[in-house]
Amino acid sequence: MAERTLAIIKPDAVKKKAAGKIIQRIEEEGFTISALKMLHITKEEAEGFYAVHKDKPFFNSVTDFMSSGPIIVMILEGESAINHWRRVMGKTDPAMAEPGTLRHSYGFDIQFNGMHGSDAPETATFEIGYFFKDE
Secondary structure, three states: OOOEEEEOOHHHHHOOHHHHHEEEEEHOOOEEEEEEEEOOHHHHHHHHHHHHHHHOOOOHHHEEEEOOEEEEEEEEEEOHHHHHHHHHHOOHHHHOOOOOOOHHHHHOOOOOOOOOOOOOOOHHHHHHHHHHHOO
């Protein structure tokens, strides 16, 4: 059975017009995109999504950033989708990401790193439900 994960193309990558290249790479990697939408979330919606990090020092900056422009949210399906997507994205800090990963190619720094992916099955369930309530 295929595993599901949430993928987000963040405002910095959308602004750079890298979304098409990122989606192409997702398809080349063999993922099935079972849902996709572009939206502009509010600060409050970003706070709800990142609520698990509310006590961390980066909470305000990440929620400001995620509500600063359009994002593309997707449900990706495939064999070991969570780990596969995380390998394709690369390390959170683009400066430490392996060449050929998406964050190495399209990320700027640890916050402006182009994309997001769920880190565990439980997280994927919450995150998918947050953006795709009918899925």
